[in-house]
Amino acid sequence: MFTTVGNRGTMHLGLCLRVLILATLTVPIRAAQPAQETFTLTVPDGPTSTLSGSSVSLLCELSPIFNVEPMEVRWYRSSNSHSPALLYKDHKIQEAPMDPQYRGRVSLTGGMERGIVSLTLERVTLEDRGEYVCQVISKQWYEKASVFLTVNVTGSEPVLSVAEARGGGGQVNVTCSSEGWSPQPKLTWRNKDGAEIRNGQGVLNTSDSHGLVSVSNWLLYASSYSNWLACTVSLSEEVKREGRILPHIYTAPTAVPGVSKEAFIVTLILLVLSLVIICALCSVILWKRRGSMWSSSQKSRNRSDQTELGQRPAETENLIEGAENTVQTPTEQRAAGKDVNLEDWHQVKRFKENIILDEKTAHPAIRVTQGKQRAQYVKEKDTEKSSRTHLHVFSKESFSSGQHYWEVKVKDSSTEKLSWYVGVARENVERRPTVPLTPQNGFWILSYDKEKGFHVSTDPQPPITVAELTIVGVFLDCYRHTLSFYHVDTESLLYTFTDVKTSNYFPLLSPGQRDKYTIRII
Structure with missing residues (x-):
């Protein structure tokens, strides 16, 4: 009996020991397993597009959601992993080994505590386009994904021309061309009713050294005096430019039936030349007759004077004949186009050109957009204030x-714009903010300030009385060395700088720093 009880006790004791040992071995093994930190990255399926000069965010976020602040985040170009556009490590953005072209233009946005590590890129240029890699690294895991950035650049307005089509038949050859686009744009023909015209001719696309695309296309169309034809070049419905033309060639009618047009034109030219020669001969004969009459009259007067004064007639005749052989010539010959009345705005407007801004010369607080013809003030960063230059941007073109x-x-x-200035500057001007923007320092500008009103950059600054000004016309005359400003709304002259002398002139403009409204070249 006792043996049975003892055996049962022994069995229970052994079972308890087994359970205790198993629990002891299991607990530390589970505690030693690492926390699960595997994740994936979510990025856009297609490319991200933006306009040149604007800001863009390249989206990248973790799934599932983690707090990314203790981790390492690296954004880099696929072709340059050693110099990242942005490196976040040890709870801060590292200055090295960052690619210098992105310094001051990149930041992480979206909220790292929510697993969002999107890259925001400001003042985008055409060189920024391409593939970007988002990489997130933890102690146990890492993942990366690619985002492709395309930069849209709006090209020039289409230039249309009309030429006579081979074979005639009442048709003309209309050509449309535009340049400076990115990426490759779409070219569309439409009639005056807005209906698209299908063209069997392929569009010719060429790229320059900067990757900007030029397009051209031609179309056979029925000649018309009133039904205009439109050519549209576009990247999207919002980003496009259009040109229009009347598809007609003026030709002079043939005066004689059965005579070819070429023969008629030659005959007409010969007739005009004959009339010119006859008129010239008549003018010479008439001038000689008047000169002879004047000479005879003058000689008679001189003889009578000589008789009274006791002079010899022969000597006086020699003096008169020498005067007749002297031909008066102008003191200055001006080339066509140089004689411009600065008071007449309509004469000045004939020299209008398309000015493009050079965003590489822009102050860090200026954003250049809209085909590099619009400038806007944006808030400056504290790191940029210490080395600030004058707040303006130069044009790509220079004039000599x-x-x-x-x-x-x-x-x-x-x-309501609170401040701005426009004008020209000489090449290699001093750009420190302590240098006044005066002609002595190579700046000729018209300025506006809400409190001061309109004034020019002379010392002292004479005020210019203008009630309201929407569009400023700027006329640079390198022949006269003058710079004139015009009130385009009233077609009147505001002010003219004289003695504007330098070897190279650069147009410039500033949107001011008191508001964020843009000013633009039109």
């Missing part, structure tokens, strides 16, 4: 000769 006119829209009807 000729006459040039451009217009700047400084105010919209719905907004």
